[in-house]
Amino acid sequence: MNKTAATFCRLKAKKSNLPSQGSVFLAALAREGRLQVRRRGDLLNPLVFFALVVVLFPLGISPTEEILAPVAPGVLWVAALLAVLMSLDALFRPDLMDGSLEQQQLSGYSLAALAMAKLAVHWLLTSLPLILLSPFLGIMLYLPWEAQGVLLLSLLLGSLALSLVGGIGAALTAGLGKSGVLMTLLVLPFYIPVLIFGTGAMQTAISGGNALPHLALLGALAALALTLAPWAIAAGLRITLSGE
Amino acid sequence: MYFDSLSEFINMGGQGLYVWSSFALSLLLMAFNILLPWLKLKATRKQLARQLRREVNQQGEQA
Amino acid sequence: MWKWLTTLYHRLASPKWFYQISGLWLPWFAVVSLLFIGAGLIWGLAYAPMDYQQGNSFRIIYVHVPAAFLAQSIYVMMALAGVVLLVWKIKMADVVAQSLAPVGASMTFIALVTGAIWGVPTWGTWWMWDARLTSMLILFFLYLGVIALREALKPQDTAAKACALMAIVGVINIPIIKYSVDWWYTLHQPATFTLTEKPAMPASMWVPLLLMVIGFYAFLGWSLLLRARAEVLRREHKSGWVKDLLQRK
Numbered sequence: 235m236n237k238t239a240a241t242f243c244r245l246k247a248k249k250s251n252l253p254s255q256g257s258v259f260l261a262a263l264a265r266e267g268r269l270q271v272r273r274r275g276d277l278l279n280p281l282v283f284f285a286l287v288v289v290l291f292p293l294g295i296s297p298t299e300e301i302l303a304p305v306a307p308g309v310l311w312v313a314a315l316l317a318v319l320m321s322l323d324a325l326f327r328p329d330l331m332d333g334s335l336e337q338q339q340l341s342g343y344s345l346a347a348l349a350m351a352k353l354a355v356h357w358l359l360t361s362l363p364l365i366l367l368s369p370f371l372g373i374m375l376y377l378p379w380e381a382q383g384v385l386l387l388s389l390l391l392g393s394l395a396l397s398l399v400g401g402i403g404a405a406l407t408a409g410l411g412k413s414g415v416l417m418t419l420l421v422l423p424f425y426i427p428v429l430i431f432g433t434g435a436m437q438t439a440i441s442g443g444n445a446l447p448h449l450a451l452l453g454a455l456a457a458l459a460l461t462l463a464p465w466a467i468a469a470g471l472r473i474t475l476s477g478e
Numbered sequence: 479m480y481f482d483s484l485s486e487f488i489n490m491g492g493q494g495l496y497v498w499s500s501f502a503l504s505l506l507l508m509a510f511n512i513l514l515p516w517l518k519l520k521a522t523r524k525q526l527a528r529q530l531r532r533e534v535n536q537q538g539e540q541a
Numbered sequence: 542m543w544k545w546l547t548t549l550y551h552r553l554a555s556p557k558w559f560y561q562i563s564g565l566w567l568p569w570f571a572v573v574s575l576l577f578i579g580a581g582l583i584w585g586l587a588y589a590p591m592d593y594q595q596g597n598s599f600r601i602i603y604v605h606v607p608a609a610f611l612a613q614s615i616y617v618m619m620a621l622a623g624v625v626l627l628v629w630k631i632k633m634a635d636v637v638a639q640s641l642a643p644v645g646a647s648m649t650f651i652a653l654v655t656g657a658i659w660g661v662p663t664w665g666t667w668w669m670w671d672a673r674l675t676s677m678l679i680l681f682f683l684y685l686g687v688i689a690l691r692e693a694l695k696p697q698d699t700a701a702k703a704c705a706l707m708a709i710v711g712v713i714n715i716p717i718i719k720y721s722v723d724w725w726y727t728l729h730q731p732a733t734f735t736l737t738e739k740p741a742m743p744a745s746m747w748v749p750l751l752l753m754v755i756g757f758y759a760f761l762g763w764s765l766l767l768r769a770r771a772e773v774l775r776r777e778h779k780s781g782w783v784k785d786l787l788q789r790k
Binding site for chain 2: 582586587588589590591596597598600601603604605608640643644647650651654655658659661662760763764767768770771774775778783784787788
């Protein structure tokens with residue numbers, strides 16, 4: 235696949251009555267939705283992983299409220315972050331293996347937009363259930379009530395950045411048969427700011443402060459990721475495709 | 479010289495162990511960063527030269 | 542001057558020219574690095590006055606600070622080489638990026654360990670979650686990530702481009718990580734001593750530091766060229782000039 239071919243396809247798409255970029259994006263959304271709903275097990279696994287990791291902490295540290303409550307924000311955030319990261323690992327691999335990713339590249343439509351459709355569906359079906367599950371795990375860790383709302387909000391904003399940045403790692407490691415550990419090594423350092431501001435927001439809320447500045451910073455991170463990550467993900471996918 | 483005697487220089491006011499171990503470790507690691515690439519460069523040259531000789535010999539036999 | 546630089550840049554893109562010119566540069570880098578590091582060591586260890594607060598353990602900055610400088614600038618250099626590779630498709634940029642990664646990781650390691658050793662007499666512990674040390678630790682993981690990615694991916698071309706992209710993403714993220722870690726540190730711990738950031742150092746203290754920094758950069762050039770030369774030979778072993786070069790010996 236070379237550049238001329240892509241340009242040619244794009245020209246062809248313009249001339250004939252091929253669907254527009256927007257309708258292709260919607261079609262990709264629908265396709266992703268169908269595909270990911272069919273893999274029901276893959277949808278459930280991150281939730282179970284999240285719950286299990288959280289359960290390990292009372293067992294490993296102490297079940298008393300005095301010890302669990304202060305560490306609850308960190309535990310919840312780290313567990314959620316790892317669950318999102320693990321679930322992203324296989325985001326592009328099936329499409330790469332069955333050749334549909336190459337077809338998407340050849341189609342002449344924006345690869346970044348198609349990857350975004352994938353990530354959007356993934357976020358909706360994996361990260362959102364995870365976020366909705368988190369208050370219940372928060373109760374089990376004696377998370378103070380006043381922090382529950384901030385937990386939801388911070389995870390909601392933070393998971394956007396987590397998904398987008400994780401997508402870059404997933405794109406680069408899609409060509410590898412198994413990449414769990416490598417992907418973790420690549421992406422986790424980039425998750426640190428999200429973790430810091432996410433837990434910071436919750437700790438501020440627990441101590442009675444205003445969590446809004448932290449949430450704003452999380453939003454800024456998400457916005458930055460949203461502007462830069464699609465480009466990087468598309469570049470990563472092209473690099474992976476060039477090696478196939 | 480800032481120090482009055484050699485033993486004082488080595489002792490560094492009781493902090494000699496920290497200072498000297500830091501410097502020794504850093505210089506050792508840096509020396510490795512020169513030594514290993516240098517050995518590798520030599521080995522690469524040798525290996526490629528041997529490979530080339532073999533190819534030349536083979537072509538000679540065929541001709 | 543500009544024209545000279547662009548010519549140099551275009552010439553360096555040629556592996557053959559790079560190999561020839563790097564052979565000429567190599568001894569200079571070696572001499573400068575040995576001279577400056579040697580002078581900096583003697584001056585810093587034996588002649589610089591002791592810090593009135595930290596005592597003699599402050600002398601650790603003469604390796605810690607140059608190593609930390611290099612650790613950060615090598616990552617930026619890797620990202621720049623990555624841009625050159627991805628935008629202008631110059632393969633030599635990847636040879637440079639590949640050769641930079643191990644030096645960068647070593648420098649980060651030196652900065653980390655010397656920082657930890659410095660902590661024993663100063664803070665009384667081997668490790669403190671100091672903002673600088675934590676950022677350095679994260680940088681170390683970033684280096685390991687790039688190195689691991691190169692090991693894992695095949696073919697070489699794909700690995701090169703993937704590492705370039707990783708380095709660029711890393712460079713965009715490093716300021717964000719640094720800022721967030723600084724912020725986290727001030728939230729959790731009151732700022733105490735930090736290894737660097739000294740108010741107004743006398744010349745007898747900072748001149749040896751400057752010598753060491755220059756020496757370390759020359760050392761980088763030395764180590765980098767040695768690695769890059771081996772890599773150029775390995776990658777170009779089928780081309781005519783390498784064969785000529787090998788047969789001459």
